[in-house]
Each structure stands twice: as structure tokens, then as C-alpha cells.
Amino acid sequence: MVFYRLVMSGGIANTKPRRPVCERGNPGPPHDLWAFVVVRQLERSAWGSMASVHQDRHPIDRGAGEGKQITCHTSDIRSAGTDADVSITLVGGAGTLGPKVLQHSNSNLFERGVKDEFLLEGTFLGDINRIEIGHNNKGFGAGWHLDRVEVSDENHNRSYHFPCKQWFDSSRGDKKVMRTITAAQLARADSKNTCTYKVKVYTGDMRSAGTDASVFIIFHGSRIPASAKKNLESQGKDLFERGQVDEFMFEFDDVGDVNTITVGHDNRGLGAGWFLNHVEVTVLGKQPTQYFVCRQWLDKKKGDFLIERTIQASAFLPDDGQCQYKVVVTTGDHRGAGTDATVRVVIYGDKGQTALIPLISDSKNLFERAQVDEFLVQGANVGNITRLQIGHDNKGWWANWHCKQVEVTSLANKQEVKFFCDQWFDKKKGDGQIIRELTPLVGGGQQQAALQKYTVTTHTADVRGAGTDADVYITLVGTTSRVGPRFLVPPSGDPFERGQADSFTFEAGDVGAVTQIIIGHNNKGWGAAWMLDFVEVVAQSTQQTVFFPSKQWFDAKQGDRKIERTIDAVSNKPNAGKTSYKLEVHTSDLKNAGTDANVSVVVFGNKGMSGPRPLPAGKEAFERGSVDYFVIETDNDLGELERLQIGHDDKGWFAGWHLSHVEVTSMTTNQTWLFPCQKWMDKKKEDKMIQRMLTVGQLSAAAPSQPPPEQQQQQQQPPAPAPASAPAPAPAPPLLLPPRRSRHHVKNAGTDSNVSVKLFGENGQEGPAKQLIAKRGQLERGNNDNFTINTVDVGRPARLQIGHDNTGFGPGWHLSHVTVTRVESGEEATFICQQWLDKTEGDKLTTRILTASSTAPLGAPSTKKELPANEAPPAASGAARREVSYTLRFETSSRPFAGTDSQVWFELVGTEGTSGIVKPDQKPEHFDRACKDTFTFQLPHCGDLNSLKLGTDKAGKGPDWHLSKVVVNDGASGREYIFSCGEWFDKKRGYDKTLSVSQ
Structure with missing residues (x-):
């Protein structure tokens, strides 16, 4: 190595050697600097390059320390912060600094949305063109989302911008925890490299247009070809819903004039597919609003299957019939007037109507008491505004709302319309409406334009499962306009139940003659499927009724899976001149009896036939032991039914079917025929037929025509022979006798066997044995079950033979008593049993002959399954008991929640018999907390009362009840009985009790 001594004057030389080492020397005369430079020995030919030493007139003192200010911006998204140690390396044109751990006295570094600043000491690096940054992946929450890094070189008045927008996380994305980032731009320190963007995203107003995916945007501008990805997020808000406008404002990379955007989503979530209408981008203070029109699906299953699109800007939104409206809403100045629900409007005009527009903004406190809220919304250009529909979705803690007035201004034609309201939108106040139609103020703002009042009545079909728990809506389409969609909200009660007609009245603009409806439901609730029979609509100004026949299921899981239908009007009421028949199809309880095939029927009567009718059913239909219900309609009454053809198409894996029987009931006359x-x-069993012609008849009897020998020995009084002069029992005309059987609340009292009965008359007449066709759930413990039998007339029933065939899993049966009513005369006879019909209990008999204990009517025992049986039938008496007046006062306790919504029942028990089960005619205000409710009844005289049985049917929202006492006044004797209770009727302690007389 050779030392050279250089003498330089007139300044400080910046030699820029390849790898020089400069040592500071003693200063000489002014402007002179002596320095020693150590270089490697050069060949003579290389000395020419040393001329550059004298050409640089901007010397730099390379020995001095230099500071670099590092600013890290952690993203403002969920879980963006990190507990790990972050390090950085700066790479410049003249050197490298780092890696350096970024730390200072503040222990909470790199938190979500926080800017952290650090000062690094080092040497001159030249222009910094990239950084290497990352963390050591230590700590409980190591994952980090870095928005950007800014590096400032204060010595040389320069700054560098390094956008990132990525995760440093070993469990997300590309799982990197260290990245190299290139500088985005080089600028003077006093220049800004970010700007504020206002972005409005318009989701399309069509079915399934909304998305659950994460949406992002990339800006392409005149300065920077592409920004980093910006996720469009908002806390506590459902973004990108159908027909919704979502607005975002944020500071981001300044790309210059935005001319193109890229928008897309990550395809995550249950409903990722998205229909984007357009995007509006405004760079505040720099660029006016630019429109980016998409109107395409971003969906991997629709259209071109793209989920990311690049869209060019336009200075205006193309004319597609859209325009902007300014909506100003004034909330009333009343207590509780504000709402947390989402308020929505539909604007009507002489050219049409907008879609349903939600009134939303970034403000968290919309529609507060006496507040004025202003919105700028976009919708179809309706021309001159004629009316407004406004309402809310009834969601949130405080959904009820009082609206004072609404002002709507069309920015297309500058029309300003004021709508006066001053009404509650509350299901519990006023008329219970949460959606209203308003007409403009006319005549100097003093008069409200007239509205039409409509009454809509829905008729739910009377078939099994026809009712719905979903929310039903309707749109009325007329010759001049349309109204809706309008949810049909009842003021009280359960609407849309099986066989029920529900009426709804609301005010709306006049649509002219109603020619069509669009009706459907939102598919919510446990039982959303709905079978609609028909709808009738009455315009009250004309009193004209229009009918809309349906007779179809609104079911997302069955049939055509439609939950919305468009129905045209008819002038005549559906079912007028027509007859409906209810079919109960009983599949046998045998192995492999069920079928997967398609079943159809033809019904024949003496006045005509129905024609082939398919019996549409779901996956659970025609299963072993099941009963399936259907309704068919014929143009004319078929008269007396004679035959029924039934069969299937032999399709499906298990097509074979064993049919027990079919019951057909005329819904006009209520007459039933058994086939x-x-x-x-x-095709593989018996005669291999899959179609059969059935005739009206009876099921084969399961019980013998006469009692077994051991039973005959038990009879205390055999049937007396008919007198010689008595005529033989006539086999016709048939007589309908409905026996009501009642059983104890005895453990295992129910039976799975086939039960049969046989009636004997007072004069020895004897009817045939009749099997009682029990449906699923009948003949169970505690039930009262009703059956109707068609048999010969035996006169007044005196004896009853009843028994079972001891088949099934649980054949043993404990029978309380049977009540038989002769339909023709209304005479009633009660047959007391109170014994087991069981081969393993008591006397081990399964058939018994019972003697009538009374032939007088005995009050009206309930037939409702939930009510207990009349366990103490009237004492045997050949004479009818007189009716007397009983007054009962029920005193409900004053405890909290003591009242009940359930139906209350009672039964008086005395020395001369019982009253039978009686249900008071209840009103909503009865049996409330601390109430005393008094009822008077005409009941059979029970003698001296010794007990009172009572309870509830456990129905309603509040079935529990705490009863203090019951006071009974016997109108015949004037005696008063007090039955003290002081107990709860609830699930834990039971819903029925027997009280003894306390006074």
C-alpha cells in the first residue's frame, strides 16, 4: 500500500472514491483542507479517473453522523397491532444502515391505527431506494399489519415513502414476517404524499346483490400507476347490502388525478357474490367526483366469473334513468320519538317509482327526538313526485318512531315536495303500522292530498303445515301505479295460521283498478313455508273486491321453491261453485310400508269425478305409519262419493307402498267417507299392482263379535233378550255415533293396540264390532280422543263392549270412561271403566262390557288433548240431573308475573257427580296479576262440593299462573265454597291441581 499526499484549495473535495477512507487533518489557510487519502496503488492508465475529484463542487463531510427519522403507520384494522420486536434496514445508493430494532421508552408500540416515530443515527446513505422491515414473531399477538413507512433525511431535506398494506403474520396470507419494500416516490420534505379520498359504493338493487366478502379498491392515477390495496371497512355496520350506498372517507396514497380504479373482493363468506352498480370517487380539494360504472356481477358463479374489475372513470354518471334526491326527515318532538331502526323510503312519481332506499350515513345518532336528518340518495328518475312511502324495519332496541314530516327534492328537475306525517311508526301504538304512504301538501301547504284505503285479506289454506311464521309482504299493481312492497303486520295475534283469514288495512296512493299482486315472505322463522289459498283486495272508496287465487306453496325447500309469486286478478271469488275435499292418506305401520314414488288419486261420486290429481309431498310423506293431508278441488260437487282410485308411478329407490286406508272429507258438508x-x-309383492280402485267401506274389525268366555263369566248383567214383539234391529239407515274415550293420568296408561267397540241398545239390539282408527298421538296417557262410527241404529245405548287385540309395542291400556253421543237425538251415555285392559295387570282382561251410568247430557267436557281427562265421571244414576247456576270467582295472586295468557279450565266434583270440564269465556284482561275474575255457568247440579279440579292448557307466551283461591257459589242452595290454592301452575309444579274445600 502506498500513501499519497494531495494538496487541494478553493473548497472541500468530494472525491467519491470507490472505497476511500478519509481522515480529518489540521486546517490550513482559509478555504484549504489537508487530508490523507488511503487508496490502493493504481496503474498509470487508471489515474485518468482521478480527474473527477476536481469536478464536484458540493462537498460533504463524510465523517459527520446523520439522523434518519423513521415513521411507522400501523393499519387501522382489527388485530393490526403487534407485540413482537420490529427491526428495519435502510438501503441507499451509497450504503446500508441496519438492521436496527425500533424501540424507545414507550412500551406500547405498533398498536392498531397508531403512528410510531423513531430516530436512527448513521452515515450518509445517498438516496434511500428500499427498506427491509419485519419482526421476530415473538409475543402473544405477533401478527402485524403495516400500512406504510416514511423515512425523512432531515440533513438533506429529503423524504421517502414506502407503502405496504400487508400482514406480517406467520399464520396469514403468504405467512411472511419480513419484507423488502421499494420506495414509491422521492419528494421534498415539505410536500404531502397522501390525500383524502371520499368513496361511495353503490350495490345493485336486485336479488342476492349484496356480499359478505371483504371489498377492496386500488387507485390508478397520473402520478403513480397504482396505489396499494385499500380495504373498504367499517366497524359495526353491514356493508354492501342489496340496494345500499356505502360511503368511506380516508387518507391514502396521492396517485394524482384518479383515472381508473380496480375494485374486487376476497370471495369469502356465505354470500360472496356481489353485483356492483357503480363507484363514486372524490379527491377532496384536488379532483371533482369521478364515476366508475360497473353494473356487473363480481361472482365466481355468475357472468364472466370475475371477482375483480378495472373500471375507467367518467365525469358524469351515464343516463340510465337514475337521479339524485335530497331527503330531509324531521323526527317528532315527543318522548321516545327517536328510533334505532333503519328507516327506508320509496319515492313515487308520474314516471314510476324508486326501489326501497335505506336512509343511512356515517352518523351514529340518526332520527333522534326533534332532530332533522338530511340524506342525498340515488334512485330511478320518477319524474314529478306524487307520493312517498316511508317506514322502518322494526329492528334495534328502540324501534318505535314518531315522524313529523319529510321533504324530498329531486335534483333532476329541482322539484321540492313536502310530506306532512305527524304519526307513530310503532307496532304497539296507534294503528300499529310501521310503514306509511304520504301524499304531498297541496293548496298552499294546508291540505294533504287524499289517500286510498285498502283492505287486504289473506286466506291461508286448511292443510297440514299451511301456516307460516315468516313476515309476509304484498305489492298492489294497478292500472295507474303500484303500492309496495308493504309488510302485512297485524296489530295483535298470530297471523297466517292454517285455515285462517287475516285482514290488513292501510292507506296508500290510488293505483287505479288493482289488476295484479306480488306477494311473498322473507323465509324467516322455524316454520317459514306457507300455503296460500287466495287473497282478496278491497278499495274502500269503490267497495270493489278483487280476488287473487293461489293454492300454491311458498316454500324455499319444496316444489318450485318460490317464496314470491305474481298473481293476476279474477272477478269471481275462488272456490265459488267449487268443492274442496280433504284427503287423509294413512300409510300402514308395516316394515317397508312407505314409498318414495309419486302418488296420485281420482275421486268418483254419483255426480261426477275429480280427474287425476297428484298428491305433492315432501321427503317425509308416505312414511311407515304416517298420516298425510292433502286438499283437492273440483269444479262441481261430486255428490255421494263411491270410489277412489289411488296408486303411484313406481319411481324412486323404495317405490313399493302398503296403504292402510284413505279418508275423504267434503269441506262443504263436512261429510267423511272411508276407503x-x-x-x-x-310390482314385487302380492298381485304386483301399483294402482287400486277402492270403494267406500269399513276396516276389518280387530275385536271379536262377542266377548270371550272368560269375559262372559265376568258380566254381571248379560244383555237381555229382545221381547218377542220387538222388531229386529234394522241394518239401515246407518247412524253416526261418536264415542269419546277418556283415560286416567296413570303411568303407561296409553296403548298401541287396535281398539274396537260394540254397542248394545236398551231392547237388546246389537251393533257390529267397529274398529276405532286411531291417528298418531291418540290413545295416549291423559288424552280425550274423539271418534265417529257409522253403525246400525241400536236406539239408546245401554251397554258398550270395548277392547283391543293386544298388538303393538305397548298394548296394555288403562281406560277411565267412554262417553257415547247419539248424533241424531243428542242423547249421551257415559260408560265408566276405571280399569286396566292388560294381560299383565289386574284381572288380565283385554275386553270388557260396560253398563251406561247416565243417559243425560253431562256438561261439555273438553276434547283438547292438553286438558286432563274427567277422572271422576258422574255417579251412576238413571235420572238426569237438573242444571243450576254456579258463580266462580278466581283470585289471581299479586306476585310479579302471577297472571297467565293460557286458557283456564275447571271441574266441580260433588256428592252427586261432576260438572264436566268447563272453560270460561276468557278475554285478554282476565287472569291478570291481582285480578278477581267472576264467571257464572249453568251446570249439572253436583250436590255438596268436596273438590275442585282446575288448570290451564299451557298455551300462550305466559302460561304460568299463581292462583290465590277460588270462591264458588251454588245458586241452588246459596252455599259458598272456598278453595284455597296459593301455588304456581307451571312446568315444574304442574299445570293442573285438585283443590279441597277449605271453608
């Missing part, structure tokens, strides 16, 4: 089958319809 027994009890055969296979299977």
Missing part, C-alpha cells in the same frame, strides 16, 4: 285398502301397491 279401506290394506294392500300392497308393489
